[in-house]
Amino acid sequence: MDMKNGKELSDYLKDHGIKPTMIRIKVLDYLLQSKEHPSAEVIFSEISKQMPTLSITSIYNTLSLFIQKGIIVEINIEPAQVRYDAVVDYHGHFKCIRCGRLLDIPFDEQLEKKPIREINGCKILQKQIYYFGICDRCLIKEKKVEEEKMAIRMGIYKCKICGNVIEVFVEGKGELVCCGQPMALMDEKNKEGVGEKHLPVVEETKNGILVKVGSVEHPMTPEHWIQFIEVITKDGLVLRKDLTYKDKPQAEFNVIKDNIASVREFCNVHGLWVK
Secondary structure: OOOOOHHHHHHHHHHOOOOOOHHHHHHHHHHHHOOOOOOHHHHHHHHOOOOOOOOHHHHHHHHHHHHHHOOOEEEEEEOOEEEEEOOOOOEEEEEEOOOOOEEEEEOOHHHHOOOOOEEOOEEOOOOOOEEEEOOHHHHHHHHHHHHHOOOOOOOEEEOOOOOOEEEOOOOOOOOOEEOOEEOEEOOEEOOOOOOOOOOEEEEEOOOOEEEEEOOOOOOOOOOOOEEEEEEEEOOOOEEEEEOOOOOOOEEEEOOOHHHEEEEEEEEOOOEEEEO
16 A cells, blocks of 8 residues: 555545545655554654654554555554554564564465354454575574674673673674583573573553563572573563572662563573573
């Protein structure tokens, strides 16, 4: 869908029974231009630069109306993470577990020869299909790193001999070596096991987010504690809070929740965990 000017946007809204106010035109235009499937908070952040008196309630009301009229769809790809898409044709979505990109995935019509309209007497109004994996950009980057033995930016490496841990902020060619041996890139665990809980829990606050470690608070003792909590934004920024065993396993960050690519924490006993 390609609409170049305000009149085309206005006419499109009228065709769908929507009164074309300035806010509605700007929200629709932003959704049509954006390829990142923005959240309400991101839409508000961008449009409020042009309309300083705009409230986020107006954004939510506009999005709700657009959904009701069928000109956008709501994407619930993960709990507590709602995005919006102005492409309403039947398609799926792919989320990269590395960088957080959310991409449209077109479907071959042959896959839908007999669309399901009803299941066990229940009427189907909408079907959404999500894929999780590693996007083309990240695969190319990882291949390059492997071929050139480069240290990965934001990668966390540990020496198997002395236990030194480092994080890379500027990647470059050459292996990282400690105690005469290559350092190992630490795996990012993303599934809880038995015992202490490690996966970060993100809560929205008045000023940003609060990250807690574990659905049940992780212990903080001299022998076993969370050494740091990090937030990586979609812009590539790294926000980190270093902790001691005397601190609570949590940290506050001044960042919009929907601008987060990943959140991770490092446990001195059980390693690196990411969500």
